[in-house]
Amino acid sequence: MDLITPDFGLFFWMIVSFTLVFVILKKFAWKPIVLAINERERNIEDGLKMAEKAKVELEHLHEKSEEIVSGANIEKESIIKKGRETKEQIIEEAKEQAKTSSQEILEVARKRIEEEKEAAIEQMKEQVSAASIEIAERILREKLTDEKAQKKLMEHYLNDFTVN
Amino acid sequence: MKPYITGAVKLTIRIVILIALSGTVGLCEINAAPYDNDNTEKDFDPGSFIFDHIADSYEWHVFSFRGDHYSIPLPIILYCSESGLHFFMSNRFDHGYSTYKGFKIESEGPNKGNIVKVDEKGEALKDERLPLDISITKNVLAMFFSVMIILAIFITIGNRYRKKPVGVPRGFQSFFEPLILFVIDEIAKPAIGEKKHERFLPYILTLFFFIWINNMLGLIPLFPMGANVTGNISVTMGLALTSLIAVNFSGNKKYWGHIFNPPGIPGFLKFPIPLMQVIEVVGIFTKPFVLMIRLFANITAGHIITMGFFSLIFIFGERSPYFGFGISGISVLFGIFITFLEFLVALIQAYVFTLLTSLFIGAAVSDDH
Numbered sequence: 001m002d003l004i005t006p007d008f009g010l011f012f013w014m015i016v017s018f019t020l021v022f023v024i025l026k027k028f029a030w031k032p033i034v035l036a037i038n039e040r041e042r043n044i045e046d047g048l049k050m051a052e053k054a055k056v057e058l059e060h061l062h063e064k065s066e067e068i069v070s071g072a073n074i075e076k077e078s079i080i081k082k083g084r085e086t087k088e089q090i091i092e093e094a095k096e097q098a099k100t101s102s103q104e105i106l107e108v109a110r111k112r113i114e115e116e117k118e119a120a121i122e123q124m125k126e127q128v129s130a131a132s133i134e135i136a137e138r139i140l141r142e143k144l145t146d147e148k149a150q151k152k153l154m155e156h157y158l159n160d161f162t163v164n
Numbered sequence: 165m166k167p168y169i170t171g172a173v174k175l176t177i178r179i180v181i182l183i184a185l186s187g188t189v190g191l192c193e194i195n196a197a198p199y200d201n202d203n204t205e206k207d208f209d210p211g212s213f214i215f216d217h218i219a220d221s222y223e224w225h226v227f228s229f230r231g232d233h234y235s236i237p238l239p240i241i242l243y244c245s246e247s248g249l250h251f252f253m254s255n256r257f258d259h260g261y262s263t264y265k266g267f268k269i270e271s272e273g274p275n276k277g278n279i280v281k282v283d284e285k286g287e288a289l290k291d292e293r294l295p296l297d298i299s300i301t302k303n304v305l306a307m308f309f310s311v312m313i314i315l316a317i318f319i320t321i322g323n324r325y326r327k328k329p330v331g332v333p334r335g336f337q338s339f340f341e342p343l344i345l346f347v348i349d350e351i352a353k354p355a356i357g358e359k360k361h362e363r364f365l366p367y368i369l370t371l372f373f374f375i376w377i378n379n380m381l382g383l384i385p386l387f388p389m390g391a392n393v394t395g396n397i398s399v400t401m402g403l404a405l406t407s408l409i410a411v412n413f414s415g416n417k418k419y420w421g422h423i424f425n426p427p428g429i430p431g432f433l434k435f436p437i438p439l440m441q442v443i444e445v446v447g448i449f450t451k452p453f454v455l456m457i458r459l460f461a462n463i464t465a466g467h468i469i470t471m472g473f474f475s476l477i478f479i480f481g482e483r484s485p486y487f488g489f490g491i492s493g494i495s496v497l498f499g500i501f502i503t504f505l506e507f508l509v510a511l512i513q514a515y516v517f518t519l520l521t522s523l524f525i526g527a528a529v530s531d532d533h
Contacts, residue, residue: 003219004397005397007220007396010220014401015406021374022366025369026366029322032326033344037325037345
């Protein structure tokens, strides 16, 4: 039982215990533990690989979606542009049409005005001539009552006549 | 009860209670015996105080009260070529004061502390071989206790892994899994190699946890723990022997080639005088020998330092009780500090022993240099 002298009894029991622990734990503990740890490691590795794959796929999808979005943007632009063009065209056409129709209306109105004017002038001429004849008649009737005046007029007419 | 306390743990608890009960029976017996009363008058001897704790013993001293020492007797198993097998409890020896069946515990000389055969007068027989002694001593019992703890812990964990291999670790499992992974990933794999380490894992894991748990239980000063198991040279010798066997039985052609025909050494060192071969063969034994000494010395030193600090209380207490009282605070503080340091040392020494054994195995099985 000295400090540095190995003691057979303790050594013997030590070997027995250690062997026992080793044999029992090898079967009941280390085997399932190592198996489980390996399986878990494999699981984690698989999971990481899957995640990596999913990441790549996601990136791919992202690219695709971006492509789609940019395509849609271009289409949108073109649609808007086309719409604007059509709008301008329609406005232009409408303006043109309005111009021509207004001119036509103006033309018609002018003609009508012209016709009306001419008719009015005609009427006025007739009325003026009728009135002037009547006036002349009345003047003549009044003047010719006087002898001298009759003579004078006659002379005036005769003068005009000779000159012609 | 939490679900992780399974059959194995329950069994351990039962066995511990049984040991405690048997201890109580033993205590009653000793209590009646007039024993060591003269010792109270003697001066306090820190040397024997410490070494009584460090050394193995045929009885388990649990505590002392008013000069009476209370110990648990342990079974003694002897084999003698003449009288055959003997089996009795150690209290027959009356703490080494009497002889029984022609045996006694030697109190002096080179066999001090061992059981020797005696003649009719009670004198130890000279020139007589010691009887073969495989008694269940204090260290053996403490080792059995830690073996049960180890088995209970790891069988429980093993069952958990068997049932749910990819489940989340729980309870004990989550405490021990990082350690198991540490041993596998930091010791076995780098030392032996990715391909070959798996074959040695059961041994390396057993070695690590056997040393670590024995170290840790040695630091808990409560029955049935607190014995200096891994600080006993017989135990470390046993561990070193397993290392020796593991290394040399797994050695490949290359390993033996290196020993019997070391490459890169001038021929005259190998022939006709096999100088290098002798050195290499000695090397086979020095490696485990160093492992044996290192673990023994480290753990024993820890126990000695802790006991030394507590001895200070009694040394100063002998001068004056006030002195002893004053020093006790410092002693306890240092004792606690050293104990925490020893928790670290327990782990480090388990690590070092396992790592070196793994490195030796790795060298023995490697295909290249």
